[in-house]
Amino acid sequence: MPDHLQVNDNDELLIGGILATDLAEKYNTPLYVYDVAVMRQQMRAFKQAFANTNQDGAVAYASKAFACQAMYQVVAEEGLHLDLVSTGEIYTAVTAGFPMDRVSYNGNNKSQADLAFALDQGVGTIIVDNFVELALLQDLLAERQQTQQIIFRVVPGVSAHTHDYIQTGQVDSKFGFDLESGQAKEAYEIAQADPYLDLLGLSAHIGSQIFEEDGFELAGQRLVELCQSWHFQPAVLDLGGGFGIAYTDEHQPRRPEDLVQALIESVQRQCAERGLACPAIWIEPGRSISGPAGYSLYTVGSRKDIPGVRNYLAVDGGMGDNIRPALYQAKYQAVLANQVHGQVAETVRLVGKYCESGDVLIDEQALPQTKPGDIIAVLNTGAYGYSMASRYNRNPVPTVVFAENGCSQVVVEGETLADLTSHDRAYQLVAN
Numbered sequence: 244m245p246d247h248l249q250v251n252d253n254d255e256l257l258i259g260g261i262l263a264t265d266l267a268e269k270y271n272t273p274l275y276v277y278d279v280a281v282m283r284q285q286m287r288a289f290k291q292a293f294a295n296t297n298q299d300g301a302v303a304y305a306s307k308a309f310a311c312q313a314m315y316q317v318v319a320e321e322g323l324h325l326d327l328v329s330t331g332e333i334y335t336a337v338t339a340g341f342p343m344d345r346v347s348y349n350g351n352n353k354s355q356a357d358l359a360f361a362l363d364q365g366v367g368t369i370i371v372d373n374f375v376e377l378a379l380l381q382d383l384l385a386e387r388q389q390t391q392q393i394i395f396r397v398v399p400g401v402s403a404h405t406h407d408y409i410q411t412g413q414v415d416s417k418f419g420f421d422l423e424s425g426q427a428k429e430a431y432e433i434a435q436a437d438p439y440l441d442l443l444g445l446s447a448h449i450g451s452q453i454f455e456e457d458g459f460e461l462a463g464q465r466l467v468e469l470c471q472s473w474h475f476q477p478a479v480l481d482l483g484g485g486f487g488i489a490y491t492d493e494h495q496p497r498r499p500e501d502l503v504q505a506l507i508e509s510v511q512r513q514c515a516e517r518g519l520a521c522p523a524i525w526i527e528p529g530r531s532i533s534g535p536a537g538y539s540l541y542t543v544g545s546r547k548d549i550p551g552v553r554n555y556l557a558v559d560g561g562m563g564d565n566i567r568p569a570l571y572q573a574k575y576q577a578v579l580a581n582q583v584h585g586q587v588a589e590t591v592r593l594v595g596k597y598c599e600s601g602d603v604l605i606d607e608q609a610l611p612q613t614k615p616g617d618i619i620a621v622l623n624t625g626a627y628g629y630s631m632a633s634r635y636n637r638n639p640v641p642t643v644v645f646a647e648n649g650c651s652q653v654v655v656e657g658e659t660l661a662d663l664t665s666h667d668r669a670y671q672l673v674a675n
């Protein structure tokens with residue numbers, strides 16, 4: 244069970260100091276609930292890793308993991324930066340009043356309109372991914388006679404090969420400038436020659452849900468070596484995100500802040516050995532900030548017991564609110580909200596209500612005796628749950644609630660049935 248799990252003397256689950264069963268009753272299920280203090284704690288722990296190593300830098304929350312205006316407000320309050328990947332995320336940040344100079348904009352296919360929007364909104368740093376984007380940006384800046392801070396994303400040629408996770412650092416990747424073929428060097432030369440491009444440095448992101456530091460350290464080393472080979476003193480090295488979290492008791496990862504601290508120390512050493520002044524270091528953690536803080540609350544509904552085969556227990560959500568088990572065979576664990584450590588009565592396959600056999604939330608979950616109406620909490624669902632939600636089967640996207648210090652508040656209204664049809668238009672073919 245996660246260290247931050249709060250359980251009262253009656254063995255009932257609390258989130259942000261509030262009974263999970265009360266939250267379920269008040270806001271209905273399925274429901275996403277975030278324990279805001281857990282997110283603040285992780286943000287502060289990352290900042291502390293920089294303080295411990297006397298290192299300048301920035302922690303940019305990669306909001307693809309979980310984005311909404313309230314989240315951006317918390318990120319701003321904690322003094323973090325934001326790593327954004329779409330005009331939708333930029334728009335959300337602007338409307339949340341986030342300081343746009345603390346925003347970096349990533350992505351492998353930014354259109355001219357996307358880049359113009361980012362410039363209009365005053366995005367602090369654009370992380371340029373490829374030559375097409377670079378040319379579009381050059382034209383826009385020349386037209387506007389405007390200077391822009393940029394960072395080049397490069398592919399460090401590092402496979403997180405001991406892990407079966409989403410990889411982005413290997414040579415065969417759609418992201419970033421290639422090193423071996425000289426693309427990164429060519430981009431560097433273009434930037435040096437363009438008065439409107441203020442090249443801060445380089446970035447690399449090797450993948451997601453990675454536990455060991457070796458891949459990160461190697462990527463950091465490649466960035467430092469590259470700068471040295473170009474005789475380029477960067478102002479920033481951006482080491483990306485991807486720090487893994489424990490989804491179940493099987494995982495015992497190193498704390499993300501410890502991993503980051505080791506990484507910072509490694510870059511400091513690399514720079515010292517190669518005669519570079521250690522630049523500011525940026526990191527882009529997403530999952531490690533929002534993942535452990537999130538709970539998905541569901542109500543138990545039907546069941547099907549197949550003697551000698553297995554017992555299926557169905558809840559009122561599923562792959563629409565959490566696609567990760569179906570997409571990545573991701574593992575989760577769940578508790579019965581009013582008997583967290585209750586005596587195990589059976590092991591069930593926890594399934595949703597979608598018309599797919601693959602709509603499985605947890606393959607095998609030991610639980611106390613349950614009955615319809617009980618509340619089940621799936622743990623650690625705060626990253627890539629709500630942000631990857633769909634309306635499959637025309638099920639509305641659930642409400643998102645923040646809970647902190649015994650108070651709770653809706654931060655994203657759940658969709659209604661009327662919302663589902665609000666963008667539909669009657670079909671009436673007219674000659675044109």
Ligand SMILES: Cc1ncc(COP(=O)(O)O)c(C=O)c1O
Binds near residue numbers: 411483485
């Ligand atoms: C460029 C970039 N930065 C940061 C992240 C955040 O990764 P994570 O949520 O694993 O920390 C991602 C996603 O993998 C990414 O593509």
Ligand SMILES: N[C@@H](CCCC[NH3+])C(=O)O
Binds near residue numbers: 567
């Ligand atoms: N969405 C993925 C991670 C991809 C990260 C985005 N670069 C997940 O849920 O694990």
